[in-house]
Amino acid sequence: MHRCRLVLSACLLFVLSCSPLAAQAAIGVAMDDFSYTDTSGEPTDQTAAHERRLAAFMAALRKDIEAGQRYRLVRSAQGGAVFKVVGGIQKTSTLVQWAKVAVIDVGTKTLVLDKLYSFRGDNDEAWERAQMFVSREVMAALDTPAPVALAVFDFELEDMTAASAGASAASDASYLAEVTGGVREALGQSGRYRIVEVGAEAGKAGALRDCGGCEVSIARKLGADQSLIGVVRRVSRTEYTFGFQVRDARTGAVLARGDSGLRMGADYSWKRGAVRLVTDRLIEGQQANDAPRR
Incomplete structure (x- = not known):
């Protein structure tokens, strides 16, 4: 019997150690109770009912967040939170209530979600419908x-x-500045990238295209995850090619590269060609890879 317990314990430890949940710790989410304000001016005091419905709303929202075991709830006053969920609900009339909800990326201090929702009714069913909708929105943001x-x-x-x-x-120099600005704008607007301010730091390294990856250490010091360098090659006064390369700022590994491979246009079309190539390779190409396979 003792040997059976040992074998069972060993098997259990093996299963737990191999499970995805053990291999990757749950992501911490901090969330205090939402605030509630009643400005409807109704004569009947509904404080007790609102407190009960808000408590049920928050309990259901917390349950949904922890349901898949990908996330774990932590106290706001404690560390370990990757995201923070904040919100408030206001009743403005007998049948109309508003819910303001935001999800904050604690590390970058950026808003992942910031929306204002309206819902009709002030009974258990209306609050339940509102909670289910808000929960879907919060989970999608997380x-x-x-x-x-x-x-x-x-x-x-x-x-x-x-x-x-x-x-x-x-x-x-003017056309090159347009290329850089256009690429930064396109990547930033895609939502996939947060452009890190480079400043004058890179100018000290000289030509980055010939420094064997020295841009990686600069990007790492700037707090970036990845670095991108690009070059416009002038073949003649009216022809050029364009190339770029993306590296991992921690390892220096090349993550992506692109080259137009064609002689294209004149100098005033540099920006258009550069933005098109980067968009094709880093934005639209990634979206195609992320699309669900049927």
Whole structure:
């Protein structure tokens, strides 16, 4: 019997150690009770009923968050919270109530969700419907991956023509600035990336395209998850190619790269070509990979 208990315990430990939940700790979520305000001006005191319904609302919301065991609730005053959920409900008339709900990424101090909802009715059924809807919204926000902190360095020009026109240096710099700004804007607006301010730090390293990955350490110091460098190669005064490379800021591993491979247009079209290539490879390409397979 003693040996059976030992075998059973060993099997249980093996199963637990191999389970996904054991391999990955649950994500901490802090959530205090929502506030409640009644400005409807109704003569009947409904304080007790509202307190009971709010308590049921919060209990159901907490249950939904912990249901899949991916998340664990922690006290707001304690550490370990990756997200914080805050909210409040206000009754403005006999049949109309409003719920303000926000989900905050504690690490980046950014809003993952910030919405105002309205729901009709002030009975148990109305509160239950409201809770179910708010719960779906909160869970969707928690399950949305946090944007990748990306340091996008200024794009560089590699002039492969026989002779460079010194008079065009100012216009080249202007077009390169447009490329950098356009790529940063496109990536930032995608929601997949949070653009990290590079500042003058990168200028000290010289040409990043030839430094063997030195941009990685700069990106890491800036608090970025990844780095992106790009180059415009001038083949002639009216032809160019474009390339970029993304590295992991911790390991230096190349995560993505792209090259237009074609001689395209003139200098005033640099921005359009660069943004199109980066969008295809880093945004639309990733969305295709994320699409559910049938």
